[in-house]
Amino acid sequence: MLPKWHVLFGAILALIIWIAAPNTSILYILLFFFSSFLIDFDHYICAVLNTKKYSLGEAFEYHKEMDALDLKRRKKGIKEKGDFHLFHTIEFHILVGILGLYWVGFFYIFLGMMFHSLTDIYSLIYSSEVYRREFLLVNWIYGKIKNNN
Template identity: 55%
Template sequence: MLPRWHILFGFIFTLVIWYFAPNISLFYLLLVFLSSFLIDFDHYICAVKKNGNFNIFHAFKYHEEQRNLEEKEKRRGTRKKGDFHLFHTVEFHVMIGILGIFISPFFYIFIGMVFHSLLDLIWLLKEDRFYRREYFLINWVKRLK
């Protein structure tokens, strides 16, 4: 899902939390909002690694090209996994979730991340792109060998 949609849905989600729990501090609400789209920073890291360029617009272009390539492959019947995105793995979510038990800001980051990932999953299923992602860090590490 494109960052702009994550920002929009993340903002609405944060407002909904605020409505139902008006006593939550603005700092925690901000954490939920920011983590609902900044988790996509791993996509940017990938693009920088591949292009050797820090320009964010190059990163967007890179992902657009990847998308076109994927569409071509799909038409030929090839379904390959895309880049590996660390922040989107189950293990990373679990780690932040555990930190959130002990350190409250991480709890709110965890909420934003889970919301983000649920949106991603729905979108990947809807677009028939569910196969693209590696959901487990352990599988990625195994493939490195």
């Protein structure tokens, strides 16, 4: 899902939370809102690592090219995982969730990430691209070890 949609949906839900629970600190509402789309920073990191270019426009272009490449492969019946996105793994969500037990701000970041990931999963299912994502950090590490042997 494109970041602009994450920003829009995150803003709508942040507003709903604010209206439903007006005593919630604005800091927590903002943490929810920003985490609902900044989790995609890992996509930017992947683009920079693969293109050696730091521009956001280049990063969008990179992902467009990767999507086109994947579509071509899919038409040939090849379904491969895309780049690994650390912030989108279950382990990273659990880590932030645990940190939320120590500072409530992390709990709101966790909620923002969860909301983001649910919309991502919906979008991946809708476009039949669930296979592209590695959800488990442990699987990715295992794959790296296996490929190096």
